Amino acid sequence: KAGVTQTPRYLIKTRGQQVTLSCSPISGHRSVSWYQQTPGQGLQFLFEYFSETQRNKGNFPGRFSGRQFSNSRSEMNVSTLELGDSALYLCASSATGGAGDTEAFFGQGTRLTVV
Amino acid sequence: GQNIDQPTEMTATEGAIVQINCTYQTSGFNGLFWYQQHAGEAPTFLSYNVLDGLEEKGRFSSFLSRSKGYSYLLLKELQMKDSASYLCAVRARSNYQLIWGAGTKLIIKP
Numbered sequence: 001k002a003g004v005t006q007t008p009r010y011l012i013k014t015r016g017q018q019v020t021l022s023c024s025p026i027s028g029h030r031s032v033s034w035y036q037q038t039p040g041q042g043l044q045f046l047f048e049y050f051s052e053t054q055r056n057k058g059n060f061p062g063r064f065s066g067r068q069f070s071n072s073r074s075e076m077n078v079s080t081l082e083l084g085d086s087a088l089y090l091c092a093s094s095a096t097g098g099a100g101d102t103e104a105f106f107g108q109g110t111r112l113t114v115v
Numbered sequence: 116g117q118n119i120d121q122p123t124e125m126t127a128t129e130g131a132i133v134q135i136n137c138t139y140q141t142s143g144f145n146g147l148f149w150y151q152q153h154a155g156e157a158p159t160f161l162s163y164n165v166l167d168g169l170e171e172k173g174r175f176s177s178f179l180s181r182s183k184g185y186s187y188l189l190l191k192e193l194q195m196k197d198s199a200s201y202l203c204a205v206r207a208r209s210n211y212q213l214i215w216g217a218g219t220k221l222i223i224k225p
Contacts, residue, residue: 005155033213040123042217043158043202056210090157098211099145106150106157 002027004093006107013114016078021110023091025072030054031097032074033104034066035089046089049074050097060072078112117141119216121203126218128223131193135201135219137186143208149177149188150202152218158202161188190221 004026013019025032033056034046049068065078077084088111089105092104118140125131139147146165148159162170164179164186176189190197200218207214 035215040217042119043204043213043215045212045214048212099206099208101211102146102163102215103160104148105160108157113208 004091004105004107006089006091006110008110009108011110011112013081013112015081015083015114018077019080019081019112020075020077021089021091021112023074023076023093023107024104025074025091025093028094029095029105030072031094032068032072032103033092033094033097034074034076035090035092036060037090037109038086043090046076048097055097080113083114086112088112117205117207117214118202119205119214119221121201121216123217124220124222127190129193129195129223129225132189132191133193133221135190135203135221136189137188137203137216138216139186139203139205139216140142141184141214143209144181144205144209146206147177147179147186148204148206149175149179149186149224150204151199152202153199161201171200189219193196193223195223195225197221 033048035043048056068074090109094101094104116208149161152158162177202218203216
C-alpha cells in the first residue's frame with residue numbers, strides 16, 4: 001500500500017510569487033489535512049478537505065487556499081509569497097477525518113523557501 | 116480555548132527510561148495522539164489514547180488521564196535512534212481536528 005506522496009520535496013520561490021503543492025493520500029482515504037511547520041511552532045493547521053469539500057479551516061490569511069479532486073488528491077496554493085511563508089508544509093491522510101480514525105499518515109512534506 | 120503544553124527539550128541516556136509529559140486544555144476531547152518526528156522527516160504515528168489508562172506497544176507506552184488533561188509517553192531501553200521530536204496532539208470533539216503541541220526534542224546521550 002503506497003504511502004502519502006507530496007510533491008515537490010523542495011521549492012525555492014521569490015517574494016510575491018505563487019506556489020502550488022500537491023498531496024496524494026493513501027488509496028481509499030478521503031480526508032486530507034494540510035499543516036505548516038516552522039521551528040518551535042509545532043504543526044499549524046491550514047485546512048482539511050473531505051470528498052472535494054473544505055470541511056475545516058485554520059487561522060491563515062486568504063493567500064492560502066486549497067482544493068481536493070475526485071480521486072482525493074489535494075493541492076494547496078499560496079499566492080503573493082512572503083518571507084514568513086518559508087516552512088515545511090505537511091499533508092496528512094486519514095480514512096474519514098472523523099472520530100473513528102485512530103491514525104493519520106503524513107507525507108514527507110514540501111520544504112518551501114521564500115527568498 | 117485550546118492549549119497543549121509539552122517540555123521543549125529533554126535529555127536522557129542510552130538504555131535508560133524517559134517520560135515525556137503533555138498537558139492539554141480543550142473545550143471537547145476526542146482522543147490523544149503521539150507522533151515521532153526525526154529531523155527533516157515526516158511525523159510517524161506512535162500511539163492513540165481515547166480512554167483513561169496505559170497503552171503499551173513494545174518499548175513505548177502512552178498514558179492518559181482525561182480528568183486531569185494529562186498524558187505521558189514513556190520510552191524504555193532508550194536507543195540512539197530515539198533521538199527525535201515527540202509531538203502530542205489532541206483531537207477536538209467539535210470538528211475532529213488535531214491540535215498539536217510544539218513538540219519535545221529528545222536528545223539521547225551515550
